[in-house]
Amino acid sequence: MGIYSTLTSIEGELHKCMKCGNCQAVCPIYKETRHEVGVARGKISLVEALLSGETEMTEGLSERFSLCTTCMACNANCPCGVRFDQIILAARAEAVRQKGLHSGKAIAFGALKRQGLFDLGLKVGSVFQGVALKRIPGRKSGSRLRFEVGIGKTKVFPNLAKRTLRSELPEIIRPAGTAKMRVAFFTGCMINYFYTDMGKAVVEVLIENSLEVVIPNGQGCCGIPASVNGDVESARVMAKRNLREFENMGAEALVVACSSGGSAWKHVYAELLSDEPKWRALAEKWAEKSYDIAEFLVDRIPFKEEGLGRVERKVTYHDPCHLNRGQGIYAEPREILIKIPGLELIEMKEPGRCCGMAGSFSLIHPELSDQILERKIQDIAQTHTDTVATGCPACRLQLESGVENADLQEDVVHTVQILAESYRAGKLEPGV
Amino acid sequence: MLAESMLRELREALGSKNVLSETEDLLTYAYDATAAMRRKTPDVVVAPKSTEEVSQVLKIAQKYGLPVYPRGSGTNLSGGTIPLEGGIVLSLLNMNRILEVDTENLTATVQPGVIIQDLNNEVAQHGLLYPPDPGTVTTATMGGSVSECSGGLRGLKYGVTKHYMMGMRLVLADGEVIKWGGKTVKNVTGYDLTALFTGAEGTLGIITEILVKLIPAPEARKSLLGVFDDVDKAGRAISAIIRNRIIPATLEIMDNMTLRTVENFTHAGLPIEAEAVLLIEVDGYKEVVEREAALVEDVLQQEGAVEVKVAKDEQERERIWFARRSALPALAQKKPTTVLEDATVPRSKIPEMLKAIREIAHKHDLLIGTFGHAGDGNLHPTILTDERDKEEMARVEKAVDEIFQVAISLGGTLSGEHGIGIAKAKYLPLEFGEAGVRTLRRIKEALDPQYRLNPGKIVIRKE
Numbered sequence: 001m002g003i004y005s006t007l008t009s010i011e012g013e014l015h016k017c018m019k020c021g022n023c024q025a026v027c028p029i030y031k032e033t034r035h036e037v038g039v040a041r042g043k044i045s046l047v048e049a050l051l052s053g054e055t056e057m058t059e060g061l062s063e064r065f066s067l068c069t070t071c072m073a074c075n076a077n078c079p080c081g082v083r084f085d086q087i088i089l090a091a092r093a094e095a096v097r098q099k100g101l102h103s104g105k106a107i108a109f110g111a112l113k114r115q116g117l118f119d120l121g122l123k124v125g126s127v128f129q130g131v132a133l134k135r136i137p138g139r140k141s142g143s144r145l146r147f148e149v150g151i152g153k154t155k156v157f158p159n160l161a162k163r164t165l166r167s168e169l170p171e172i173i174r175p176a177g178t179a180k181m182r183v184a185f186f187t188g189c190m191i192n193y194f195y196t197d198m199g200k201a202v203v204e205v206l207i208e209n210s211l212e213v214v215i216p217n218g219q220g221c222c223g224i225p226a227s228v229n230g231d232v233e234s235a236r237v238m239a240k241r242n243l244r245e246f247e248n249m250g251a252e253a254l255v256v257a258c259s260s261g262g263s264a265w266k267h268v269y270a271e272l273l274s275d276e277p278k279w280r281a282l283a284e285k286w287a288e289k290s291y292d293i294a295e296f297l298v299d300r301i302p303f304k305e306e307g308l309g310r311v312e313r314k315v316t317y318h319d320p321c322h323l324n325r326g327q328g329i330y331a332e333p334r335e336i337l338i339k340i341p342g343l344e345l346i347e348m349k350e351p352g353r354c355c356g357m358a359g360s361f362s363l364i365h366p367e368l369s370d371q372i373l374e375r376k377i378q379d380i381a382q383t384h385t386d387t388v389a390t391g392c393p394a395c396r397l398q399l400e401s402g403v404e405n406a407d408l409q410e411d412v413v414h415t416v417q418i419l420a421e422s423y424r425a426g427k428l429e430p431g432v
Numbered sequence: 433m434l435a436e437s438m439l440r441e442l443r444e445a446l447g448s449k450n451v452l453s454e455t456e457d458l459l460t461y462a463y464d465a466t467a468a469m470r471r472k473t474p475d476v477v478v479a480p481k482s483t484e485e486v487s488q489v490l491k492i493a494q495k496y497g498l499p500v501y502p503r504g505s506g507t508n509l510s511g512g513t514i515p516l517e518g519g520i521v522l523s524l525l526n527m528n529r530i531l532e533v534d535t536e537n538l539t540a541t542v543q544p545g546v547i548i549q550d551l552n553n554e555v556a557q558h559g560l561l562y563p564p565d566p567g568t569v570t571t572a573t574m575g576g577s578v579s580e581c582s583g584g585l586r587g588l589k590y591g592v593t594k595h596y597m598m599g600m601r602l603v604l605a606d607g608e609v610i611k612w613g614g615k616t617v618k619n620v621t622g623y624d625l626t627a628l629f630t631g632a633e634g635t636l637g638i639i640t641e642i643l644v645k646l647i648p649a650p651e652a653r654k655s656l657l658g659v660f661d662d663v664d665k666a667g668r669a670i671s672a673i674i675r676n677r678i679i680p681a682t683l684e685i686m687d688n689m690t691l692r693t694v695e696n697f698t699h700a701g702l703p704i705e706a707e708a709v710l711l712i713e714v715d716g717y718k719e720v721v722e723r724e725a726a727l728v729e730d731v732l733q734q735e736g737a738v739e740v741k742v743a744k745d746e747q748e749r750e751r752i753w754f755a756r757r758s759a760l761p762a763l764a765q766k767k768p769t770t771v772l773e774d775a776t777v778p779r780s781k782i783p784e785m786l787k788a789i790r791e792i793a794h795k796h797d798l799l800i801g802t803f804g805h806a807g808d809g810n811l812h813p814t815i816l817t818d819e820r821d822k823e824e825m826a827r828v829e830k831a832v833d834e835i836f837q838v839a840i841s842l843g844g845t846l847s848g849e850h851g852i853g854i855a856k857a858k859y860l861p862l863e864f865g866e867a868g869v870r871t872l873r874r875i876k877e878a879l880d881p882q883y884r885l886n887p888g889k890i891v892i893r894k895e
Contacts, residue, residue, distance in 0.1 A: 015768040020465050021507040025549075025570040034479070034525040034545075035457065036506065042460035049459050060456040079761030 002274040003090040004232040007051065010090045014051070016080045017044050023074035023084070028354045029067055032371045037064050040074040040084040047091050062095035067365070069358035069372070070228060071321035092230035101231050105360065109226040109234040119164065154370060155362070156401035158194040165192045165199040165215075171249075172214050173203060179212035183296075184251035186242070186265065188258040189221050190393035198393060198413075201420035202257050202293055208423050209297075209304050218245035222264040225359050227272060239269045243282050253300065254286060257293045257414055259322035259392040260359070265290035266327060292323060293416050294332040294391060303336070309425025310342035311418060313411075314385040317345065318376070318399060319352040320392035333391050333415040340422045348379040357398035369398075377402040380410065387411045389418060434475045438496045442478055445488040450526065452477040461521045464506040464513045465568075466855060467771050468819040468828075474501065474515040479523040483601055483609055483640040486522065490638070490884070491607040493520055499887045502634040504545065504573030508580055509772055510853030512633050516888035524575045527640065530554050537615045538646045539598060544575025544639050561649040563590035566849065567760065575639050581631030583849030585756075588807035589681045589715075590647075592849065594630045601641035602629060605880040613643060628875075633851050634886040636879045650715035653681070654725040655749040658710040658732040659703045659739040663687070666708040667783030669735035670806050673712070674779070676731055678724050682713040683807025687786060690759050690801040690814075697762035700755045703739065708786070710737075710806065711756050713749075759803040760814065767799065767816035771828060775839035776848030779809040788838040789813045795834075796827040810848035836862060852890045860890075 003009050023040040024030055030039035037043065046064060049055045068088045075084055101109070143157050165187055183206055191199040206213045223238030242264075246254060256262045269283035297303040315337055324330045330352070337345050356362060356372030376399070380388055388399055388410050400412045434453070442451045452458065453476050462471035475498070480486045493500045499519035506513050515521050528545035535558050542551055549570045551562050565584035566572055572582065578600070583592040599613025602625075613619060613626040629636055660666040670683060686694065688707050695702040703709065710732070714724040725742060732740045743749035764770040777785045786802060789811070793800035804811035813835055817828050836846055836859050846856050846863055860869050869891075876883075876891040883893050 016765070018465070018467065018764050018770050019463055021505055021568070021571050024505055024507075025547075034523070034528075035452070036460040037457050045460050045463060046456065055455060055459060058456065060454055064456050080764050 002271050003086050004093050004227065004235075004272055005275060007047070007090055007094040010047075010087050011051070013083050013087050014044060014048055016082045017041065018080055019045075020079060022077050022079055026073040026077045028069060028071060028073070028356065028372045028375075029368060031375075032368055038067055040068075040078075040082070040087075043068065043091070044082070044084070044087060047087060050091075050094075057095055057098040059099065062092075062099050065091045065095055066361070069321070069354050069356065069361050071354035071358070072325040073321070073352070073354065076325055089228065089230075092228070093232050094230070096230035096232070101229070105229055105231065109229075109231045113234050113237050154401075154405060155366065156404045158397055158400065160193055161196045163196075165196040166217060166219075168196065169200075169203065169215055171217050172212065173207060174212050175207045175210045177210060180210045181253065182212045182214060182251045184246055184249060184254045185213055185215045186219060186222070186246070186254055186256045186261050187215065188256060188261040188393065190397070191258060195393045195396065195414075198257055198396075198417060201414065201417040202255065204420045205293075205297070205303070205416055205423065206255070208307075208420075209301055214249050214251055216245040216249045218248075222258075222261045223272070224260040224264050224268065227268055229360060232272065235268075236272050239264070239272050239283070240279060243269065243279065243286060246286060247282060252289065253296065254290045255293050255296045256290070257391070257416060258394070259292070259320040259326060260394065262290065262292045263322045263326050292327060292329050292332070292391065294336055295327070295329050297416075297419070298332040298335050303419070305339055307426040308340055308422045309427070309429045311340050311422045311425060312342045313387045313418065314344045314346060314383075315387045315389050315418065316348045316380060316383040316385045317351060317415070318348070318355060318380075318388055318390040318395055320390055320395045321352075321354050323391045324352050329391070333389065336415055336419055337389060340418060343418070343422075346383045346385050348383050350379060353379070355395050355398045355402075357394045359394060362398065373398055373402040377406045377408070381406065381408055385410065387413065387418070389413055389415045391415055435496055438492060438498075439476065441492050442476065442489065445492065446478055446480055446485055450479045450481070452479075461503065461506075461515065464503075464508055464511065466509050466511045466514070466853070467769050468825065469511045469514055469854065472515050472518065474521040475518050477521040477523060479526045481526045483603060486603045486638050486640050487607040487609055489520065489522055490603055490605065493884060494606060494882070497882075500638075500884055501886055502575070502579070502638050504576030505547070505568070505571050507568040507572045508576060508851060508853065509774070510580070510633075510847070510851040510855045512580060512851055512853035512886070512889060513576075514854060516854065522638065524573065524638075524640075531641070533558060533560070533646075534615065535560070539615050539643055540646055541641065541643050542574050544573060544578070544642060546574045548572055548574060548577055555646055556649065559649050560646040562596065562644060562646055564593045564596060574642050574644075578630055578639060578642055579632060579634050580851040581849070583805070583808070583810060585682045585684065585805060587805055587810065587849075588683050589679045594627065596645045597626050597630045597642075598645050599626055599643035600629060600639050602637040602639055604637045605882065605884045609640075611641075615643065631851070633853060633889050635876060635890050636885065638885070650681070650717075652718040652721045653713055653715035653749075654721050655711070655713045655743040655752045656725060656728055656732070657741040657743075657752050658712065658737040659706045660708045660710070660736070661706060661738050662736070663708050663786050664783045665736045666710055666806075667786070669710060669732055669737065670782060671780055672731050672735050673728055674807075676727060678714065678727055678731075680712045680724075680728065680807060681715045682711070682805075684711040684756055684804065685709070685782070685786075685806035685811075686711070686756070686759060686803040687790075687801065689799070690763060690803045693766060693801060694755055694758050694762045697765065698755060698758050700751055700758075702755055706738070711752055756803070759801070760812075763801045763814050763816060767818055769817045769819040771815040771817060771832065772850075773813045773815070773832060773835055774804075774810060774848045774850045775813065775835050775844060775846060776808075776810040777839055777842045777844030779807060781842040781844065782806050782809060782811070784842060785811060785838065785844070789835060792831050792834050792838075796831045798824070798827060798831055800831070805848075808848070809844065854888060857888075857890060857892055
């Protein structure tokens with residue numbers, strides 16, 4: 001039985017913890033609250049108390065379990081190799097089994113299970129978003145909430161796209177000439193609904209590299225927001241739908257441009273479906289050919305360097321937790337960036353430090369999320385760059401909000417967008 | 433059950449977000465980093481932001497007759513912060529400001545919640561150093577390390593926390609505030625309370641401000657590794673280095689069991705056949721470092737090292753110290769429970785102590801890896817066990833008893849740097865005799881007659 005099915009599955013991880021407290025050095029939440037419950041060691045002791053019967057599952061306990069961005073910095077710093085991300089996911093799943101899902105999340109994940117309904121809701125949303133959100137004057141994108149709904153008013157949200165990426169692009173896109181390979185693109189929700197520019201850049205770069213791109217229409221939410229919050233049943237439904245749709249279309253490789261989506265395909269689906277052998281086998285098959293876009297371009301292809309034009313940008317790169325620690329991808333995006341002529345890469349102090357977004361965490365704990373973000377923005381400001389590159393739309397949302405609120409003149413983009421920009425520039429340059 | 437009125441008074445004094453009283457929070461203050469300790473949940477956790485607020489907490493505690501357990505990051509290894517009798521846990525983490533770095537008098541003034549590494553990052557900008565560096569340097573607080581008198585890897589040359597203490601502000605058990613010491617190197621005014629409160633483990637007063645000495649950071653450093661096929665030879669090499677009037681900043685030892693475990697964990701290319709390795713670092717001016725490193729290399733060879741490696745660059749240096757830093761984590765991964773001791777002997781007795789530990793391990797059929805600060809005689813025999821195995825834990829206890837007996841018989845001490853806390857309180861008569869323990873008790877009762885502060889640690893109340 002996997003971590004999503006039973007709490008006892010992580011007993012081994014719990015026994016590894018020797019309570020040394022090394023996690024305190026790197027936990028972004030603990031740095032802000034300085035409460036033991038904020039750090040891995042504290043929540044491990046709560047799970048232990050739960051398993052020993054010293055306490056039972058309460059609303060309060062489930063609230064404490066929400067205090068984790070799953071950034072995995074504690075995993076990396078743990079001398080005993082404790083996988084705290086596994087512990088917290090198992091604890092949240094247990095909380096949902098015993099206490100049910102927070103009502104707001106229940107509605108959201110319910111809708112995501114039925115993608116059509118969700119699409120309609122967001123379509124209506126894109127028309128009416130002005131009612132709740134106020135566009136920020138002088139910016140081409142981004143809005144703030146007009147009124148307080150319990151998630152803070154400071155956060156700047158990207159505007160919903162007029163047309164979703166998947167409705168805008170055909171299901172199959174062929175390059176000029178013969179395609180080297182068929183690549184399936186899993187867009188993820190944020191790219192589909194908000195950051196269609198990122199999705200288009202992915203397609204543009206793949207086509208530029210003579211690859212055929214398929215974007216299965218039936219794909220939906222990756223399921224991570226549900227699994228991370230313990231709604232295992234919804235997550236399983238979403239995992240199966242995606243596996244089915246991609247298996248139907250078939251492809252030699254699957255790419256994602258979003259760190260949650262990458263984690264889902266590479267790790268989470270097989271774990272979620274570990275009790276159903278047939279589904280699990282399918283999940284493992286796709287896990288093997290799933291790539292983050294930067295990983296795919298550097299390690300699998302490798303991407304075409306002729307035709308790259310000058311991009312005069314000073315760039316700093318923010319490592320998304322689930323790409324860096326989650327998938328071990330930190331060198332590849334940098335490798336892409338340094339190959340772009342005219343681009344200067346300037347590292348910030350702690351590029352691997354969590355930005356505080358962590359999906360719904362930023363909605364449940366807006367103040368904490370903002371405090372964590374503030375440190376990141378200070379580090380960015382010190383680089384005196386004009387562009388922040390990252391590998392995840394969720395980080396992009398958070399960083400854009402932070403940059404806007406700090407009045408910094410930085411573009412926040414996905415690495416692949418800069419690569420697309422460079423290919424485009426190359427076409428305009430004489431003799432390249 | 434806690435009086436509602438007391439909670440109200442605490443909230444009024446500190447603000448409600450600095451008073452935790454829900455079970456889900458309290459459960460996380462029932463332990464610290466000490467292995468195999470009974471957990472005990474406090475009744476309330478408070479996190480004051482100033483000396484005045486600490487004083488108010490103590491007055492409220494006095495009014496309601498509750499014990500107060502000061503706590504920093506809870507990384508100590510002696511049960512020093514476990515709230516044995518419930519009551520109030522007083523977290524000092526909200527007092528985390530560096531108040532001053534005085535580059536003319538070479539001092540720093542900090543609040544107790546400052547993390548040691550944060551202080552060092554700050555003073556490094558001025559080319560200065562605060563030398564005490566316990567293994568928990570990135571997590572432990574200044575207040576905690578002063579209260580435990582932490583040591584670390586640089587003890588041999590630079591001493592330990594107490595050698596850097598110049599003064600402090602304190603809140604006494606009844607809430608009264610005193611200030612002691614100052615920025616002058618010389619100060620013989622009255623009893624040396626700064627020395628008394630350093631290492632007092634929070635049983636005599638709560639430290640709310642700390643004045644420490646800083647030193648110029650050394651310009652250069654060089655690391656060496658000496659491999660020995662015999663523990664005695666390694667021991668003689670330690671003495672020979674010192675006899676040659678070289679005081680390395682760091683002089684560490686790892687035994688065979690530790691070596692094998694570390695190599696298995698890190699694959700750093702350690703000599704797993706060796707009976708012991710010495711890891712040495714000299715620091716200071718560049719020229720001095722070159723001369724001393726060469727001398728150390730000669731001495732190691734003369735004393736029969738089968739191999740001597742000198743780190744040629746920062747990368748090789750890092751590899752040596754990575755192996756040393758991996759000792760505890762590597763050992764800890766072998767078994768669920770890691771009992772880490774710190775019995776300490778005069779450095780000339782290191783080979784005898786190592787042998788005795790090996791015999792004890794054999795006698796009680798236990799896994800014990802030993803590594804530690806050989807240069808200052810502070811070893812860390814590390815017993816790998818499983819606290820769920822009651823029968824083995826009984827043997828562990830016997831082994832620990834014997835380790836302490838040997839250490840004391842060799843002219844050593846129960847604890848070099850981890851403190852007494854709960855874990856070692858019962859062994860005190862072994863070192864001091866009853867008269868010594870009575871003296872500790874008279875000091876405790878003079879300053880804290882009600883046993884308000886961290887009761888159950890060091891001095892046990894007489895029934």
